[in-house]
Amino acid sequence: MRSLLAVFNVLGSLLLFCGVLYALPAITALLYGESDTAITFIAGGLLAALIGLALRFATRRFREQLKARDGYLLVTAGWLLVTAVAALPLMREIPGLSFTDAYFEAMSGLTTTGVTTLSHVDLLPHAVNLWRHALQWFGGMAIIVLAVAILPLLGVGGMQVHRADAPGIVKDVRLTPRITQTARALWLVYLGLTVLCVLGLLLAGMSFFDAICHAFTVMSLGGFSTHDASMAWFHSGRVEFVSGLFLLVAAVNFSTHFSAVRKGEPSLYLRDPEARWMLIWIGLSIAMLSVFVWQSGVYPSLGQALRYVSFSVISLATTSGLVSVDYSVWPLFVPMWMLLLGCVTSSTGSPGGGIKMFRALVLLKQSMREMFVLVHPQAVAPLKIAGSVIPNRAVYSVLAFIFVYFMTLVLLTLALLASGLDFVSAFTAVLSSLNNAGPGLGLVGPGHSWWALSDYQAWICIAAMFLGRIELFTALVLFTPAFWRK
16 A cells, blocks of 8 residues: 555656646647637646645655566556646547547547647637647657666666666666656757757758648657648758658667667667668668559659658658558558568667567567577577676567467457458457557558547557557556555
8 A cells, every 4th residue: 555655656746847847838828829729738737746746745755666466556647647637638638539539539649649639720810739749749758768767677678688788777677766757868868869850851841830730740759740741731852851860769678779879889879789670671671662663653753762762661660650642552561561660670779660570670689599499409598688688577478468469469459350440440459559650551551540439440450559558568567466465
């Protein structure tokens, strides 16, 4: 009971922090003369802050360091609570928006999935549009901190298999103040790259407001846009180039960014196996799919095919979901390849979703090791990545995660099929949601808003977004009897 109250104390601090974040859209509303919208966000921020203060005050005697066991409940409850709080101003400011759709939008933002049930987003108040994009940006940073500083302590996520390579990773069994130092360093890198992205988009021709919103989207690997047509609205190769470049930057482990900046060694990127293999797979996919699309007669020239395929591959592979063209009209092989590529391409310690490249490398190496041992049963064959031996415990963790990942994909797809959704729409909706990757195909394709989903179908996708973002085990462990035993 004492641990539970300690978790509530931290949740109170989290609500207080959320209340402060409401100042950003409130100020935006005032700058653009949206006084009614400003009142909504000011009132929402005050309400969140007051509830947070009350919760902290009521549990002040139980404030203490949290153990790893408490982290599962904190991460799960915290994410669900913040999503609910973030959804409230959307319900107030968007006429006719139900709680389900508002919660879907907030969850999509905070998990950086970037799909929406809204239409005519071009007509939304500036403050509401900024709030949607800010949710992605803050969610992206929260994801990085979780992946690099918190989830390794809980024994989930990918960072624990190469913790020694990441700067400032906490190695204690408690959530110590060193996490604050790690988070501060990551925030500086994240903020600096976002500023560079804003400048790049301004130079590419975006307005200041669009540049801010899309920089939030790009650096968080989200998929929201200020326009229904997404990146296609700009009709600009320069915008696509700048966005694609920073999507690749955002998909790299932020620990690698921090180490490269701190040590002044750009060669660290080449020594990062995840970054190296990500670029290899994306490069090969762009070359192959560009030729395939051109030969299929979709575009009259290889150059035009290369432009649109390049951005689409980078966007889906990094699980961003920004759209510059309706790729659902391409031969089915192409969008399916891109969607499946998003399962494995992003690096651990980035805001990208999916299995992550490190786990994919471990799975590949383990498969090769098993075949080697079949031929040489007496051989000692340690699993190595980038010259480092991966402990068997980490290998087993990866295998378990991938099994649970695919079982979750199958079960949630069946749940959507049971609701009457067609297979392509159901499978790609769950795949995109679980990978936090943006549009799928069919009714949830790039040419459609997800408004066609029923409430039941929307909650299935919400569950997939949430489970995919917090690495599955973090939430699922709460449903085991062992967790609640003393």
